[in-house]
Amino acid sequence: MSSVAIVYFSAQGHTHQLAEAVAEGARSVPGTIVELIRIVGEDITAGRWNNPAALAKLNAADAFVFGTPTYMGGPSAQLKAFIDAASEVWS
Numbered sequence: 001m002s003s004v005a006i007v008y009f010s011a012q013g014h015t016h017q018l019a020e021a022v023a024e025g026a027r028s029v030p031g032t033i034v035e036l037i038r039i040v041g042e043d044i045t046a047g048r049w050n051n052p053a054a055l056a057k058l059n060a061a062d063a064f065v066f067g068t069p070t071y072m073g074g075p076s077a078q079l080k081a082f083i084d085a086a087s088e089v090w091s
């Protein structure tokens with residue numbers, strides 16, 4: 001059994017649709033569990049993302065997929081806030 005966490009931010013729904021499609025593909029592999037984790041603005045305070053329940057799901061995953069719209073040539077600030085918050089787990 002392996003697990004895949006799909007973490008994404010989507011303001012207008014396009015990235016959400018892509019995340020759902022990736023999840024459907026991953027679920028088609030027998031023995032694969034998929035967690036969809038949507039980054040939302042409510043979890044960001046003073047520029048810092050904080051959602052311990054979502055981080056716990058990530059800690060249990062074997063693989064990650066990140067999704068974000070392009071904002072001004074880079075990832076959205078919302079997804080970057082999540083990545084910054086995950087730096088402790090990463091290190």
Ligand SMILES: Cc1cc2nc3c(=O)[nH]c(=O)nc-3n(C[C@H](O)[C@H](O)[C@H](O)COP(=O)(O)O)c2cc1C
Binds near residue numbers: 009010015071073074
């Ligand atoms: C603030 C802002 C900046 C954007 N910058 C870019 C960009 O640099 N390049 C690009 O191709 N699209 C850019 N877009 C368009 C979004 O990436 C595009 O609409 C995307 O599909 C939105 O994803 P979502 O529906 O998941 O929110 C920008 C949109 C916004 C709101």
